Every structure is written in structure tokens, then in C-alpha cells.
Amino acid sequence: MKVILDGKEVDAEAGRTILEVARANGVDIPTLCHVPALEPAAMCRLCTVELVEGRRSRLVTACNFPLRGEVEIKTDTPRLRKGRKVLIELLHTRCPDSVVLKELAERYGADLARFPDDNKDCVVCGLCVRVCERIGANVLALSGRGVEIRVNTSFGRTARHCIGCGACAQICPVEKIRIRDEEAERVVIVCGREAARIPLRPCSSCGKPFGPVIDLSLVMERAGEAQVPAFNLLVCPACSRRSHARRLAERHFEQYDIEPAPGGGAE
Amino acid sequence: MATAPRAAAAPSYAKKFACAGELEQYRQALIERTDPAAPRILVCCGTGCKAVGSLDLLEAMKGAVSAAGAQVRVMPEIKRTGCHGFCSRGPLMSFQPENLFYQRVQPADAEEIVRETILGGKRVQKFLYTPPGSKEPIATVDEIPFFAKQTKLVLKRVGRIDPFDINDALVHGAYKGLVKALTEMTPAQVIEEIKTSRLRGRGGGGFPAGVKWESCAKQPGRHYIICNGDEGDPGAFMDASVMEGDPHAVIEGMAIAAYAIGSDRGFFYVRFEYPLAVQTLTRAIRQAEEMGLIGENVLGTRFTFKVSISTGAGAFVCGESSALMSSLEGKVGRPRPKYIRSTERGFRDSPSNLNNVETYANVPEIILRGGAWYTGIGTERSTGTKVFSLTGNVHNVGLVEVPMGSSLREIVYGIGGGIPNRKELKAVQTGGPSGGCIPIPKKFLDINVGFGRLAEIGSMMGSGGMIVMDENTCMVEVSRYFISFLVGESCGQCAPCREGLTRMKEILTRITRGEGRPGDVELLEEIGTFTNSFSLCGLGTSSANPVLSTIRYFREEYDAHIRDKKCPSGVCKPLFYYEIDPATCTGCGLCRVKCPAKAIAGEKKKPHTIHQDLCIKCMECYKNCKFTSIRIM
Numbered sequence: 001m002k003v004i005l006d007g008k009e010v011d012a013e014a015g016r017t018i019l020e021v022a023r024a025n026g027v028d029i030p031t032l033c034h035v036p037a038l039e040p041a042a043m044c045r046l047c048t049v050e051l052v053e054g055r056r057s058r059l060v061t062a063c064n065f066p067l068r069g070e071v072e073i074k075t076d077t078p079r080l081r082k083g084r085k086v087l088i089e090l091l092h093t094r095c096p097d098s099v100v101l102k103e104l105a106e107r108y109g110a111d112l113a114r115f116p117d118d119n120k121d122c123v124v125c126g127l128c129v130r131v132c133e134r135i136g137a138n139v140l141a142l143s144g145r146g147v148e149i150r151v152n153t154s155f156g157r158t159a160r161h162c163i164g165c166g167a168c169a170q171i172c173p174v175e176k177i178r179i180r181d182e183e184a185e186r187v188v189i190v191c192g193r194e195a196a197r198i199p200l201r202p203c204s205s206c207g208k209p210f211g212p213v214i215d216l217s218l219v220m221e222r223a224g225e226a227q228v229p230a231f232n233l234l235v236c237p238a239c240s241r242r243s244h245a246r247r248l249a250e251r252h253f254e255q256y257d258i259e260p261a262p263g264g265g266a267e
Numbered sequence: 268m269a270t271a272p273r274a275a276a277a278p279s280y281a282k283k284f285a286c287a288g289e290l291e292q293y294r295q296a297l298i299e300r301t302d303p304a305a306p307r308i309l310v311c312c313g314t315g316c317k318a319v320g321s322l323d324l325l326e327a328m329k330g331a332v333s334a335a336g337a338q339v340r341v342m343p344e345i346k347r348t349g350c351h352g353f354c355s356r357g358p359l360m361s362f363q364p365e366n367l368f369y370q371r372v373q374p375a376d377a378e379e380i381v382r383e384t385i386l387g388g389k390r391v392q393k394f395l396y397t398p399p400g401s402k403e404p405i406a407t408v409d410e411i412p413f414f415a416k417q418t419k420l421v422l423k424r425v426g427r428i429d430p431f432d433i434n435d436a437l438v439h440g441a442y443k444g445l446v447k448a449l450t451e452m453t454p455a456q457v458i459e460e461i462k463t464s465r466l467r468g469r470g471g472g473g474f475p476a477g478v479k480w481e482s483c484a485k486q487p488g489r490h491y492i493i494c495n496g497d498e499g500d501p502g503a504f505m506d507a508s509v510m511e512g513d514p515h516a517v518i519e520g521m522a523i524a525a526y527a528i529g530s531d532r533g534f535f536y537v538r539f540e541y542p543l544a545v546q547t548l549t550r551a552i553r554q555a556e557e558m559g560l561i562g563e564n565v566l567g568t569r570f571t572f573k574v575s576i577s578t579g580a581g582a583f584v585c586g587e588s589s590a591l592m593s594s595l596e597g598k599v600g601r602p603r604p605k606y607i608r609s610t611e612r613g614f615r616d617s618p619s620n621l622n623n624v625e626t627y628a629n630v631p632e633i634i635l636r637g638g639a640w641y642t643g644i645g646t647e648r649s650t651g652t653k654v655f656s657l658t659g660n661v662h663n664v665g666l667v668e669v670p671m672g673s674s675l676r677e678i679v680y681g682i683g684g685g686i687p688n689r690k691e692l693k694a695v696q697t698g699g700p701s702g703g704c705i706p707i708p709k710k711f712l713d714i715n716v717g718f719g720r721l722a723e724i725g726s727m728m729g730s731g732g733m734i735v736m737d738e739n740t741c742m743v744e745v746s747r748y749f750i751s752f753l754v755g756e757s758c759g760q761c762a763p764c765r766e767g768l769t770r771m772k773e774i775l776t777r778i779t780r781g782e783g784r785p786g787d788v789e790l791l792e793e794i795g796t797f798t799n800s801f802s803l804c805g806l807g808t809s810s811a812n813p814v815l816s817t818i819r820y821f822r823e824e825y826d827a828h829i830r831d832k833k834c835p836s837g838v839c840k841p842l843f844y845y846e847i848d849p850a851t852c853t854g855c856g857l858c859r860v861k862c863p864a865k866a867i868a869g870e871k872k873k874p875h876t877i878h879q880d881l882c883i884k885c886m887e888c889y890k891n892c893k894f895t896s897i898r899i900m
């Protein structure tokens with residue numbers, strides 16, 4: 001099937017989204033709430049493009065519009081540039097220090113001083129919620145309606161069933177989710193509020209806390225693995241590395257009877 | 268001796284009618300039992316009248332009639348009905364068969380009515396309706412312009428039958444359309460008939476119902492029939508009145524749709540704030556099921572259709588089709604971003620047909636009389652009638668049904684009785700929060716109300732809300748009001764709607780406080796145009812209409828607020844003050860007496876003055892002055 005993309009005829013497989021076809025053809029449509037691994041939610045609307053079908057033209061979001069027929073797509077018209085500019089200006093009030101938004105502002109000539117800052121520390125792209133549902137333990141959700149909408153845990157309580165995977169922090173486009181290990185606990189902080197707190201497992205060798213105490217079978221199930229792999233669950237990565245190295249050394253180097261370096265590591 | 272009350276045992280029916288013939292026999296028996304000349308009193312118990320005590324009135328009437336006992340020659344049947352439509356005159360009742368109309372009746376009046384009207388056969392003057400500007404009371408429903416000028420199709424049984432009694436509905440023709448569809452037509456013929464009628468959805472979008480049914484029927488898999496009874500527009504109560512006053516019309520319409528589309532399962536989605544509608548529907552569904560008019564093997568045919576009711580939590584956005592379906596599935600009521608029609612994949616990812624209450628209520632009559640007959644009502648592009656809830660600054664507030672294409676003049680003046688308090692009509696707002704304000708004196712009083720025409724002038728039909736606004740309405744404040752409503756009702760998931768509305772509300776609030784800045788109007792237009800084009804669902808893509816339409820037609824009012832810091836309509840308190848015109852003030856002293864802040868002083872027969880520091884701008888003096896000497900400055 002053929003579609004016209006910004007004036008050029010390109011091949012498109014039916015059912016692919018506009019964004020996929022555009023990317024495959026080197027056309028850059030800006031996105032904020034989309035990653036290819038997750039089902040599109042079309043919440044930020046930044047990827048809005050013009051779709052011309054016959055004599056009718058309408059605006060659709062590229063990230064989730066499936067191509068079904070031979071249409072024309074315009075991804076960078078004055079109307080779109082103007083809309084994206086306002087959108088960036090509006091979103092910027094929620095996260096004035098975001099690098100991503102600053103870059104977008106540059107690209108679309110947005111006037112970031114037009115609206116007063118709101119500092120909500122979140123652009124409500126919903127990525128953390130969707131990744132948590134997909135990879136994590138479904139801890140985060142969008143709660144509230146309208147202006148009140150925000151990323152939240154059930155009843156706003158600190159969640160205990162989080163698996164501390166950090167996918168939310170990793171995916172957040174405005175970098176407002178932080179994971180911090182405090183003594184024996186891992187804390188997930190979303191937009192400045194504590195969202196989850198889970199105990200860390202002490203290493204059976206050095207005693208220092210490391211990964212979170214979680215039900216691994218659940219993670220394995222999501223990962224599509226049959227069973228928990230046979231690695232040592234009780235030893236921290238550092239100790240694990242050290243003991244591995246020692247075993248290697250014992251197996252391979254002992255026979256050469258190397259003199260330990262003066263003041264060296266051999267106990 | 269009084270004859271026995273006429274509510275004598277209804278003819279009995281087998282547990283379920285085994286065929287259409289049995290139903291018709293039963294209906295015939297019911298009709299024969301009903302004497303059209305027998306006295307009946309219809310007490311309106313629609314939501315409006317209920318709110319002003321009509322249930323007490325109903326009980327009082329029953330009590331007073333039975334207290335009069337043997338004196339009554341023929342016991343009247345006292346019937347609880349749905350909304351008569353003339354809500355501003357409630358509580359109200361009508362006497363059949365003469366069609367005598369009483370309004371503003373209190374429970375305490377019951378005895379007098381029994382004594383004078385039922386026993387004495389006299390009309391009590393004080394309960395009769397007198398049109399504004401006239402001294403002649405009008406006695407019967409047919410003579411009152413409010414009723415006489417309407418064309419009742421959807422509302423034909425509303426207010427005439429007891430919504431809790433299926434027998435009453437059957438006497439008045441309920442389920443005749445379904446019988447015809449099941450016994451004489453194929454599903455394809457039903458769809459063809461609806462297409463011929465050119466019936467368009469009454470929920471706002473105006474999509475041709477027949478086309479929707481056809482595309483849904485084509486899909487493979489299990490089909491669902493859903494009725495949108497969410498009705499979230501502020502001030503609208505058309506759908507409520509139909510569900511409360513004639514639930515069987517809607518159930519029948521849905522059953523016909525189910526037969527046409529090939530569905531066996533239907534849902535009502537009714538907002539939580541409509542407990543009465545839930546009651547009437549629950550009862551109606553049970554009664555219809557008992558008679559075999561819905562349920563398994565309807566009237567002995569192979570057609571099966573089960574219906575249940577689901578209540579929403581009262582969110583405006585849940586009226587949007589995909590949000591409604593999410594909510595129905597038990598999920599958060601947020602619109603879905605999918606570019607796929609719900610007729611293909613809707614409720615539970617199955618083909619689903621969603622129509623508005625009024626759309627379904629139109630169906631039985633179309634099947635019965637034919638699509639061609641239906642196109643004879645209304646206009647070429649908008650066939651049939653439309654129910655409007657007429658509210659605001661108009662004499663006759665209530666529910667009105669008129670043919671599509673009626674002019675605003677007919678609705679506002681002919682039926683609505685014009686504007687109270689000798690004020691000027693300024694604008695009519697249609698289409699609910701996503702609609703627009705139509706300026707009246709300029710050019711639009713004779714515009715025909717239909718889908719296309721309203722959209723052309725920047726408003727929309729919406730679901731039928733119609734708010735009449737007089738000269739003391741500030742258009743900036745009106746647009747601020749609607750935007751605030753939407754800020755609270757937007758689901759918030761998509762950025763343009765959430766952020767755009769927030770900013771528009773902020774700017775409008777500033778302007779109404781006198782803090783508007785040059786460039787604000789252009790900024791509003793820019794944000795509004797953006798929000799209307801980049802949002803995800805219909806709420807967002809129409810949310811700026813109140814702002815854009817008021818800017819389009821009332822730009823000078825925005826300018827007055829921003830540039831001159833004046834609210835010419837006298838609404839935004841920081842932006843005006845009252846002054847007494849010394850030339851016309853007669854010094855009658857009425858304003859001085861009425862002023863709650865004691866801000867008015869003056870000697871008798873000499874012009875009075877207002878002390879501006881004390882004035883709270885409550886409008887009492889302005890409203891009461893007989894010489895229109897109070898000026899808005």
C-alpha cells in the first residue's frame with residue numbers, strides 16, 4: 001500500500017501506525033508519551049498530524065493512527081507547528097526545568113515565558129503508569145479527574161507491593177521519578193511524594209542490603225520465563241562477583257603457585 | 268352510591284404472551300375496559316414537580332377524594348404521571364377528559380379542588396394559567412400556547428400515562444412497533460425503514476441512526492445495544508423526562524434496534540443523579556419481561572433480548588461513547604484513544620450500538636408509521652422533532668418538543684412566552700457546555716433550529732439544552748461559567764483539553780475581575796483554537812466553543828471589560844456600579860425600602876442617591892424600580 005508522506009510517496013504496510021511509517025522513512029514526528037514497547041495512549045497529542053482523505057482533512061495522532069487506506073499525511077504544516085508551540089508552552093508550565101521540553105521549545109519557537117509556572121513536576125504522559133502495569137507490579141495509576149489528575153498509588157498510600165524495578169524512573173521523560181535506597185529500604189519518589197517503600201534484602205555474605213525483597217515468580221511470569229533461574233538470590237552482586245573471581249583464581253591460577261603481591265589481597 | 272374505583276382488576280394474561288396475537292387481544296381487552304369519558308386526574312410527578320411537592324399533592328388528592336367518598340358520583344382515577352413539561356408552573360395537574368389544567372397547586376389545596384371542581388364541577392380561577400401580559404386565564408391544555416404550539420412525538424405519552432404501569436402504556440400503544448417489526452419485517456427491512464426516516468442521533472452528534480445500525484449489524488460476533496442516558500449537560504432534562512415518563516418507549520426502541528442488528532443484550536447507562544429514572548426503568552423492564560415483551564423468546568419468536576441498567580457516577584465525560592463503554596465495563600470512565608468505531612469494537616471489544624434515549628424513543632413510531640411519514644416532519648436534513656429543555660430568562664421554563672427547523676422566535680416567544688420583566692432578549696445558548704451563544708437581536712431570531720444551521724453559526728444542536736439570556740447577562744461571565752464547568756468535567760488525560768481549559772479559565776476569571784490585559788482575547792482565541800483541534804475526545808474538541816462563539820459575536824463586551832474595565836450588563840461586580848438617574852427618579856422610596864445594605868438615601872418625592880461604599884450590588888433596586896431610573900454605570 002502507498003501513502004503520501006509530506007509530499008513523497010512511500011510504502012506502508014496496512015495496520016502500521018503513521019508514526020511507525022514516518023520513522024521508517026526518516027520523518028521525525030515529535031512524541032512525548034510514546035515508547036514503541038507500550039500500547040499507545042495518545043495523551044500528549046504532540047504527535048498530531050494532518051490526514052487528508054479525499055477532500056477531507058483532519059487531525060489525528062500519529063502514534064496510534066493505524067493506516068488502512070491510501071491517504072496523504074502532512075507532518076509539519078503551519079497549523080501543526082502553531083498547535084505544537086502552544087502545547088509545549090502549556091506543558092512547560094508544569095515542568096519548567098525539563099530538558100526535553102526546552103529542546104522541543106527550541107524546535108518549535110515556543111515562548112516559555114508566556115504562561116506562569118505551575119511546577120506540577122509531571123506532564124501526565126502516563127508512561128510510568130503504563131510501564132508499571134506492563135513490567136512492574138501495577139502500583140501506579142492516574143487518579144483524579146481534569147486538572148486534578150495525577151500519578152498516584154491506591155488511595156494515595158505508600159505502596160508495599162512495588163517490586164522496585166525502576167522502570168517508571170527510567171521511562172519518565174521529564175525525569176521526575178527517583179529511586180533511592182535508604183539503609184534497608186528502597187523508596188520510589190514520584191513528583192516529590194513517596195509512592196512506594198519496600199525492604200531490601202541483606203547480602204548473606206557481606207550483610208549490606210541490596211536488591212528488593214520481591215516475589216520473583218511474578219516477575220518471571222511476566223518475563224515469560226518458566227521458573228526462577230538458579231542464581232544465588234542471597235548474595236549481593238559485589239560479593240557474587242568477588243566470590244566468582246576467587247573461584248576462578250583458585251581453579252586456574254593456584255597451580256602456577258603465584259606469589260601474592262606484597263600487602264596483596266590474599267587473606 | 269359511588270361506582271367502584273376504576274382500577275378494577277386488569278384482564279389477566281398468561282405468565283408470558285406466547286405470540287403477538289395474545290398481546291393484541293390483551294391490549295384490546297384493556298382498551299375496552301377503559302372508558303375514555305371516565306374522569307381521570309393526572310398529577311405530574313416529574314422531577315421538577317416532585318421537587319416542589321407533587322408527591323404530597325398526589326397523596327392529598329387521593330385522601331381528599333376518598334374522604335369525599337359517597338358524595339363523588341363517579342370516582343376519578345388519580346394518576347401519577349411523568350413530566351407534563353411546564354415545569355415552571357408546578358406542581359400541576361390536568362383533569363380528563365375535559366383537559367382542564369391547574370397549576371401551582373399545593374397539597375393544602377386538595378380539599379378545595381375536590382369540593383369545587385370534582386363535586387361542584389367548577390373551575391377554580393386561582394389555579395388556572397394566565398399567560399404573561401394577559402389578564403384572561405386559560406382553562407384547558409389545548410388552549411395554552413405553551414402546549415398548543417408543540418408537536419409531541421417522543422413525548423406523546425409522557426405526562427399522560429402512569430410510568431409504573433405497563434398496562435397504561437399498552438392502552439396508549441406501547442410495543443406496537445416491536446410487534447410490527449417482529450411479525451412483519453426482516454431485520455434488514457427495519458434498518459431500511461430507519462434509513463428512510465433519516466433519523467439522526469439526538470445525543471449531540473446527529474449521526475444517522477440507520478447508517479450506524481447497518482454498520483454495526485454487518486460486524487461479526489456478539490452485538491450489544493446500549494442506551495446513553497447520561498445526560499450531563501447542565502440544565503438539560505429531556506432524557507430524564509422520557510425515561511421517567513415513558514420508559515417503555517425507550518425499551519421498545521432498543522428492542523427494535525436489537526432485532527435489527529442481531530443483538531440479544533442491552534444496557535441502559537443512566538447517570539447516578541437520576542434515581543427516579545432508574546426506578547421507572549427497573550419496574551418497566553421487569554413488567555415487560557414478565558409479559559414476554561423482552562427477555563427470552565420475545566412473543567414466542569426466536570428473538571431474545573435481555574436488558575439491564577447500569578448507573579454511572581455522574582461524570583459529564585462518561586456521556587462520550589468510548590468513556591461510557593469503559594465505565595460500563597467497570598473501568599475508569601475515560602475516553603479511549605483508539606481510532607475505531609464502537610460499532611466495530613466497543614463494549615467488551617464487541618460491536619456495540621450506542622444511541623441516545625430520545626433517538627430510541629423515536630424508533631417505535633417510525634416503524635409503525637413508516638420512515639417516509641417521518642420525513643414529512645422537520646426539514647430535509649433534520650427530520651422529525653426535537654425535545655428542548657427551555658431554561659433561563661424566559662417565562663415558560665420547561666420541556667418542549669417542536670418539529671426540527673422551528674425558528675428560535677417560535678420557541679422563545681411562541682412557546683416560551685418571551686422574556687420576563689420587560690427585558691430584552693440578548694442571546695440563546697444551545698448545545699450545552701460545548702455549544703455556543705447565538706446573538707439574537709442581530710439576525711438570528713428567525714434561524715431554523717436544526718443540525719446543520721446551528722453548526723454554521725458557531726453553535727450546535729447538542730442534546731437539546733436551550734438557555735435564554737436577557738440583557739443582564741454578561742457574555743464573558745457566561746463563557747467563564749461553561750469553561751469552569753468543563754475544567755471540572757474534563758477527564759484530564761490529554762494535555763490540550765486539560766491545560767487549555769485551565770488557562771482559559773484563568774484568563775476569563777481575570778477578565779471578569781477587571782484584571783484583563785490587552786491581548787487576552789487573542790490569547791483566548793489561540794488557546795481555544797488549539798484545544799478544539801488537538802484534543803482527544805469530543806469534550807475537548809468542542810470545549811472552546813463557548814469562548815470562541817462569545818468572542819465572535821460579543822467581542823465588544825470583552826473589550827469593555829478589558830479596556831474600559833466595565834461590565835455593560837451589570838454582572839461582574841468589580842466592573843460596574845448603580846446610579847440613580849435624577850431626571851426620572853420620582854422619589855417613591857421603593858428602592859430605599861428594598862435595599863438590604865441600607866445604601867440608598869433620599870427625601871420623599873426627591874431623587875434618591877446610592878452610597879457606593881455601602882452598595883453590595885445585589886440588584887434589588889434595579890429589579891424593583893418602576894421607573895427604570897437605576898442605571899448600570
Ligand SMILES: Cc1cc2nc3c(=O)[nH]c(=O)nc-3n(C[C@H](O)[C@H](O)[C@H](O)COP(=O)(O)O)c2cc1C
Binds near residue numbers: 805
Ligand atoms: C463530552 C461528551 C458528552 C456527551 N454526553 C452525552 C450524553 O449525556 N447523552 C448522550 O446521549 N450523548 C452524549 N454524547 C454523545 C455520545 O458520545 C454519542 O454520540 C451518542 O450517545 C450517540 O447516540 P446518538 O447517535 O443517538 O446521538 C456526549 C459526547 C461527548 C463528547
Ligand code: SF4
Binds near residue numbers: 803804806808
Ligand atoms: S479531550 Fe478532555 S475529556 Fe477528552 S480525553 Fe482529552 S482530557 Fe479527556
Ligand code: FES
Binds near residue numbers: 034041042045046062
Ligand atoms: S506521542 Fe502520540 S499522543 Fe503522545
